[in-house]
Amino acid sequence: MTSPADAHSGGGAAAQQKKLKLLAVTACPTGIAHTYMAAEKLQQAADALGIEMKVETQGSIGAENVLTDNDVRGADGVIIAADKDVDRGRFEGKRVLSVGVSEGISHPEQLIEQVRSAPVHGGGDGGGATPAAASSGSGKERSAAYKALMNGVSFVIPFVVVGGLLIAVALAIGGHTTPDGIEIPKDSFWYDINALGGLGFKLMLPIFSGYIAFALGDRPALVPGMIGGFLAYDGVGIYGADANAGFLGAIATGFLAGYVVLWIRKIKVPKFVQPIMPIIVVPIVSTLIVGLFFIYVIGTPISWVFTHLTSWLNGMTGSSAIVLGAVIGLMIAFDMGGPVNKTAFLVGTGLIGTNNAVMGMAAAAIPVMPLGQGLATLLRRKLYTQQERDTGIAALFMGFFGISEGAIPFAAARPAQVIPANMLGGAVAGAIAGLAGVEDSVPHGGPIVAVFTAIDGVAMFFVAIVAGVLVTALATNALLELKASRQSAKQEKQAGPVSVPHPATAPEPGAATVGASAAAKGSVSATQVTASAPASTAATAEPEPQPEPEVLSGYLTEQTVKRQLDAHDKEAAIREMASLLAATGKVADVEELVRTALRREEQGTTGLGEEIAIPHAKTDAVTAPVVGFARSAEGIEWGSLDGTEAKLVFMISVPEAAAGDEHLRILALLSRKLMDPDFRARLQTAEDEAAILRVLAEVQ
Numbered sequence: 001m002t003s004p005a006d007a008h009s010g011g012g013a014a015a016q017q018k019k020l021k022l023l024a025v026t027a028c029p030t031g032i033a034h035t036y037m038a039a040e041k042l043q044q045a046a047d048a049l050g051i052e053m054k055v056e057t058q059g060s061i062g063a064e065n066v067l068t069d070n071d072v073r074g075a076d077g078v079i080i081a082a083d084k085d086v087d088r089g090r091f092e093g094k095r096v097l098s099v100g101v102s103e104g105i106s107h108p109e110q111l112i113e114q115v116r117s118a119p120v121h122g123g124g125d126g127g128g129a130t131p132a133a134a135s136s137g138s139g140k141e142r143s144a145a146y147k148a149l150m151n152g153v154s155f156v157i158p159f160v161v162v163g164g165l166l167i168a169v170a171l172a173i174g175g176h177t178t179p180d181g182i183e184i185p186k187d188s189f190w191y192d193i194n195a196l197g198g199l200g201f202k203l204m205l206p207i208f209s210g211y212i213a214f215a216l217g218d219r220p221a222l223v224p225g226m227i228g229g230f231l232a233y234d235g236v237g238i239y240g241a242d243a244n245a246g247f248l249g250a251i252a253t254g255f256l257a258g259y260v261v262l263w264i265r266k267i268k269v270p271k272f273v274q275p276i277m278p279i280i281v282v283p284i285v286s287t288l289i290v291g292l293f294f295i296y297v298i299g300t301p302i303s304w305v306f307t308h309l310t311s312w313l314n315g316m317t318g319s320s321a322i323v324l325g326a327v328i329g330l331m332i333a334f335d336m337g338g339p340v341n342k343t344a345f346l347v348g349t350g351l352i353g354t355n356n357a358v359m360g361m362a363a364a365a366i367p368v369m370p371l372g373q374g375l376a377t378l379l380r381r382k383l384y385t386q387q388e389r390d391t392g393i394a395a396l397f398m399g400f401f402g403i404s405e406g407a408i409p410f411a412a413a414r415p416a417q418v419i420p421a422n423m424l425g426g427a428v429a430g431a432i433a434g435l436a437g438v439e440d441s442v443p444h445g446g447p448i449v450a451v452f453t454a455i456d457g458v459a460m461f462f463v464a465i466v467a468g469v470l471v472t473a474l475a476t477n478a479l480l481e482l483k484a485s486r487q488s489a490k491q492e493k494q495a496g497p498v499s500v501p502h503p504a505t506a507p508e509p510g511a512a513t514v515g516a517s518a519a520a521k522g523s524v525s526a527t528q529v530t531a532s533a534p535a536s537t538a539a540t541a542e543p544e545p546q547p548e549p550e551v552l553s554g555y556l557t558e559q560t561v562k563r564q565l566d567a568h569d570k571e572a573a574i575r576e577m578a579s580l581l582a583a584t585g586k587v588a589d590v591e592e593l594v595r596t597a598l599r600r601e602e603q604g605t606t607g608l609g610e611e612i613a614i615p616h617a618k619t620d621a622v623t624a625p626v627v628g629f630a631r632s633a634e635g636i637e638w639g640s641l642d643g644t645e646a647k648l649v650f651m652i653s654v655p656e657a658a659a660g661d662e663h664l665r666i667l668a669l670l671s672r673k674l675m676d677p678d679f680r681a682r683l684q685t686a687e688d689e690a691a692i693l694r695v696l697a698e699v700q
Contacts, residue, residue: 020051022115023067023075025056027082028101036079036671037608044675045108057668058086067487077115079104088121096121098144105609105675106642143254144216150210152254156204156327163200167442169452170194201443205233216258217265219284224290226258228253231294231328237274239295253294260286303604321357321434328358329430330466332404333422349443356439356456363455364433364464365426367443369407370399371465373418374424374471376410376502380477383484391602402446409477415639417483421475429468436460551696552666555627561689562630565649573636574598577651580628592621593653607638611672613646614667626652627666629696631684648674648683673699 015416020323026038039055046053056067072078079088081104088096089697097111097118104111184191206229213225232249235241237546266281273281331344345366348359377384377392384392388410393408412420439456442449447465451589455461471687562580567573571594576594587593596617600606607613613636628651673679679698686692 021075022046022053022077022079022112023071024053024055024079025058025067025082026055026085026101026104026203034083034101034105034608034671035667037675038101038108040672040675041108041412042081042094042111045112045644049109049397051112057213058082068653073196077118078121078396079111079115081105081111083157086447091121094121095119101516109606134448137624148212148215148255148258149251151215152208152251154212154558155211159204159207163197163204163443166193166200167195167454170197181632190617202233205229205250205377209250209257212251212254213261217261217286220265220278221258221261221286222440223283223284225254226477228290229341230255236288249294249298253290255299256293256475257286257290260289262598267574272488291693296681308486320430320436323434325430325431325432325434326427328361328434329426332362332365332424332430333369334419345443346441348440351353352441352443355436356441357434359440359443360438360457360461361430361433363402363440363445363449364461365468366402366404366440367399367447368429368468368472369404369411369422369424369592370395372422373407373410373471374399374496375469375473376476379473380480383477383480390504400443400446401448404445410696414480416637418476419478419480421472425468425470425472427468429464430671432467433461435456436464438464476662501577539584551693552627552669553625553668553700555625556629556693556696558586558689560626561629561692563692565630565632565636567632568599568634569638570613570636570638571598571644573613573630573666574651575629575648577630577649578653580630581651584626586624587622589621593617593619596621597651597653605639607640607644607646608671609644609675610680611635611639611647612643612650612680613638613640613648614650614652614670616667618656619653620656622653622655625652625666627652631691650681668694669699 024039024042026035028038029033029327035057039057043053043055054067054071055065056672057064069090072090072094075094078091080088080096080098081101082098083101083492086098088098090594095115095118099111162573170184170190170193172187174184174193184194194539206226209229209232210222213221213228215651228248231238232253235249261458266278269277269281314376325677328344328348344360345380348362351358366639374392374394374396377389381389391410395410407422412421434456440449440454441456442452442454444454449455450458451460560580560583562576565573565576567576574597575594578587578597581587581593582590594617597615600617601615630649632645632647634651635647638646638650640646650670679695682695685693
């Protein structure tokens with residue numbers, strides 16, 4: 001591959017060198033700002049390096065600047081910066097580097113360098129995408145592995161929930177207590193319901209393993225992944241293992257199947273064999289490799305580890321159980337449905353039937369976050385907006401049913417206060433449940449499982465939950481009050497004593513200049529100077545006023561620009577921006593505009609990084625599209641991915657009936673231009689509203 005350095009060296013030979021040509025595709029799940037920010041950063045880096053690049057953006061308004069067959073044919077490499085699936089089939093035979101969209105924003109130069117040595121996509125088997133093979137470097141490989149693991153988790157959770165709740169209902173209504181535990185008579189209707197729940201559990205590990213493999217090796221990897229998952233689920237029955245490998249074994253078979261398929265697809269085969277590779281050769285060969293390797297090489301050691309782990313957990317009492325419960329609770333509470341949470345949950349699920357106490361610890365911690373945040377809004381209502389108080393009621397409901405994600409809106413808005421409080425409460429609940437020996441026989445958590453009689457040690461189960469909820473609520477409010485007091489003290493310190501000139505001593509505009517001139521001539525009294533100043537000023541020829549530049553199709557005007565925000569937090573800033581927009585007469589309901597913008601923040605922060613935030617709302621609270629801009633010298637915490645506080649804040653508001661996706665078009669324009677550091681610097685230093693508008697007029 002020709003490098004830029006090669007293209008400019010060697011005199012006459014350089015003219016014969018082909019200029020490096022790269023392609024890129026950027027995309028993110030919401031398909032708005034980050035898509036275009038990554039595209040702009042990559043384009044800027046390529047231009048600076050003298051490299052020809054074309055970037056396709058896959059945003060919410062559709063694919064733009066689409067790569068054609070001719071583009072691909074002449075490309076030396078392809079960079080895919082995306083957090084969602086991108087079709088790689090069109091890049092067969094090209095070097096492909098696949099990373100997250102944030103990498104395209106943060107390290108565009110590194111990606112351009114790495115794509116030159118990236119693996120060539122496709123092995124001639126027609127099997128489709130090979131996401132893992134498209135990654136480069138150990139860090140990117142870990143990223144591919146992480147995405148594969150999360151893909152498996154996302155597919156397996158419905159099986160866990162449906163299976164667990166069906167079993168819980170069957171046990172609650174049709175179960176009877178026996179010396180061997182709760183059993184359901186075989187001739188009962190609820191026995192069939194329990195069987196359906198058990199089928200969900202039986203499919204859980206094959207689905208988990210299969211979709212880990214699928215994320216790595218596409219469709220040919222699905223069969224070996226699922227068969228490997230069945231081996232992990234029932235190793236005792238299939239190959240006589242001492243114990244089933246459980247979810248750890250399913251993770252192993254999933255990754256093994258995915259990477260084996262990738263390896264097979266790299267093997268060069270005759271053309272007449274290529275059509276049957278993805279549907280016959282690859283699945284059969286990979287299934288044999290995965291199955292036999294698991295049985296003879298890794299299956300037995302994994303089951304041995306799992307067996308001894310079970311024995312160790314069964315033997316844990318006293319302080320050991322407290323420590324384990326605290327760790328389980330911390331993990332459950334950390335990311336509320338994210339990978340850390342799911343890891344702890346699946347550990348508990350995998351030990352059901354052998355050590356139900358671990359699931360009991362998890363079950364006690366699961367509802368703590370939503371219940372705790374809901375209670376916090378009830379205890380100190382003044383600390384929360386009306387929208388947050390409404391969300392708190394919903395969180396209480398979700399917490400009862402063991403849905404930990406109910407606390408996510410609070411954590412997204414105030415991560416530094418809410419997440420530590422959640423973890424503290426989760427650790428308390430887990431530790432108490434561990435100390436008391438609470439057991440849960442179904443893979444679910446929250447008070448609902450106690451209603452279904454799936455909990456052994458119900459009283460202490462509720463004691464653990466109540467303690468954890470109280471700790472979370474009180475800690476959250478204490479941290480919020482601490483933050484508020486610190487902000488107040490900071491504001492008072494910065495304000496200091498203010499000296500205001502007396503109106504009688506304040507000179508009129510122009511008076512100082514005229515007075516100085518008169519004093520120099522020595523012929524005009526102070527009274528005369530004062531009286532003649534207006535006439536002198538009027539006599540001076542003034543330049544014609546410059547027309548106000550049109551910015552963003554006229555949606556942003558000097559009326560909707562503010563040099564300095566008074567707000568010091570995100571919600572206050574959004575309210576201040578909404579009031580700024582209301583001055584145009586285009587806002588029919590300011591409160592509804594604020595509520596809509598805050599609801600959008602709950603879906604994901606609009607803090608883009610680089611000290612930029614672009615809150616936006618599509619609502620009939622506005623009668624016409626309108627855009628505002630304001631600066632914050634101190635910066636406002638907006639939850640940006642790069643950790644920077646927002647100093648440049650735009651607010652976009654369009655009515656529901658606006659033609660097309662006007663707010664997305666504006667977002668795309670702003671996101672691209674704001675990636676120019678010189679543009680941002682000039683926007684920061686512009687002296688007044690008119691100067692700010694002149695800078696913003698460059699957004700095209």
